[in-house]
Amino acid sequence: KSPAIVHYSTRSWTQSGTTPLMTSRGIWGSPAVRRCSAPPLPPGRITALQAVDIWRRRFIERGVTEPEHSANYIVAHLLGAKTIESLEQGKLTELLGADKTKQIWQLCTRRLSRMPVQYVIEEWDFRDLTLKMRPPVFIPRPETEELVDLVLADLAGMPGTGDAQHTCLEVGCGSGAISLSLLKSLPQLKVFAVDQSQDAVDLTAENAAWLGLQDRLQVYHVDVMTETLLRLCSRVSALVSNPPYLYSEDMKSLEPEILRFEDHSALDGGKDGLEVIKQILALAPHILSDRGRVYLEVDPRHPPLIPQWVEASVDRLHYVETRHDIAGRPCYCILQKGKSNWDLRLGLD
Numbered sequence: 001k002s003p004a005i006v007h008y009s010t011r012s013w014t015q016s017g018t019t020p021l022m023t024s025r026g027i028w029g030s031p032a033v034r035r036c037s038a039p040p041l042p043p044g045r046i047t048a049l050q051a052v053d054i055w056r057r058r059f060i061e062r063g064v065t066e067p068e069h070s071a072n073y074i075v076a077h078l079l080g081a082k083t084i085e086s087l088e089q090g091k092l093t094e095l096l097g098a099d100k101t102k103q104i105w106q107l108c109t110r111r112l113s114r115m116p117v118q119y120v121i122e123e124w125d126f127r128d129l130t131l132k133m134r135p136p137v138f139i140p141r142p143e144t145e146e147l148v149d150l151v152l153a154d155l156a157g158m159p160g161t162g163d164a165q166h167t168c169l170e171v172g173c174g175s176g177a178i179s180l181s182l183l184k185s186l187p188q189l190k191v192f193a194v195d196q197s198q199d200a201v202d203l204t205a206e207n208a209a210w211l212g213l214q215d216r217l218q219v220y221h222v223d224v225m226t227e228t229l230l231r232l233c234s235r236v237s238a239l240v241s242n243p244p245y246l247y248s249e250d251m252k253s254l255e256p257e258i259l260r261f262e263d264h265s266a267l268d269g270g271k272d273g274l275e276v277i278k279q280i281l282a283l284a285p286h287i288l289s290d291r292g293r294v295y296l297e298v299d300p301r302h303p304p305l306i307p308q309w310v311e312a313s314v315d316r317l318h319y320v321e322t323r324h325d326i327a328g329r330p331c332y333c334i335l336q337k338g339k340s341n342w343d344l345r346l347g348l349d
């Protein structure tokens with residue numbers, strides 16, 4: 001479910017170039033995809049298991065990460081399943097038709113070009129949702145499922161969740177993973193989602209319609225670095241974001257899957273990784289209702305820096321706590337709109 005290709009990684013891969021694969025003819029016909037040398041189509045008929053084996057070996061030869069997972073996911077997808085393990089043995093050992101074999105060769109050739117498997121099969125699971133995926137829109141990572149869990153736990157505990165409507169704002173919705181998960185779990189919730197990328201806005205809208213969640217979602221093409229957001233929404237109970245938070249210098253050492261196929265502006269948070277985060281926090285008191293909260297996914301180096309910056313730079317917002325992910329990394333920050341520092345000093349209610 002979570003191959004290494006979906007993790008930010010600063011491991012140093014031999015980078016075979018950072019030329020984006022998008023061309024005017026689309027990603028599939030791009031020279032880099034066509035250049036990849038696929039094994040020849042087998043002369044006779046083969047089984048799904050043989051196809052997996054041929055491609056697993058080719059991926060290993062070419063240094064493609066997660067060779068076994070990659071071949072398994074692609075073949076399972078083309079046989080109508082999520083995983084190889086969920087397919088009956090008979091399906092795996094019967095001979096494939098020529099069309100099916102050709103499809104396996106086409107999709108595995110894309111993976112050979114280092115295209116992430118999520119883009120190859122054009123879908124991915126996030127929590128209990130299956131989302132459509134399309135380059136260059138950011139592929140949701142497993143750690144963001146934990147961000148959703150903590151927002152849900154808080155919202156469920158807020159007075160009024162059962163009968164009254166809460167409103168949530170997501171900055172940087174990407175494929176819609178966070179917003180759509182919240183909408184699916186909280187039937188009374190309404191969500192505003194914004195993104196600076198038109199591709200992301202389109203994909204979020206498409207995923208919302210595909211999941212039947214479009215009625216409680218408004219998606220806007222907005223750059224949070226402008227003040228436009230302030231005209232769109234106010235008094236939201238929760239502002240949630242998995243913003244671009246990588247330090248610019250770490251971008252260089254990302255895996256080819258990420259560098260070549262995902263939108264760099266979804267990842268690069270500037271020199272200290274805080275460029276977009278600071279803007280979200282500066283706008284938060286103008287957007288949140290009283291006691292409304294901000295939930296952020298951040299780099300583990302950020303939690304000590306954020307409270308200091310907020311204390312010095314943002315009025316009516318205070319740092320509540322840092323939460324850790326399942327691996328024990330401090331990855332999530334929670335802040336809350338409250339009294340101004342002057343009110344607190346004067347002891348005003």
Ligand SMILES: C[S@@+](CC[C@H](N)C(=O)[O-])C[C@H]1O[C@@H](n2cnc3c(N)ncnc32)[C@H](O)[C@@H]1O
Pocket residue numbers: 138139140141144171172173174175176177178194195196197200222223224225242243244263265266267276
């Ligand atoms: C790390 S991705 C997260 C996507 C999605 N929320 C998820 O978790 O899968 C960050 C998203 O923020 C968007 N973004 C980056 N800068 C932005 C800005 N200035 N204003 C609005 N959205 C921005 C990117 O386009 C990208 O879709």
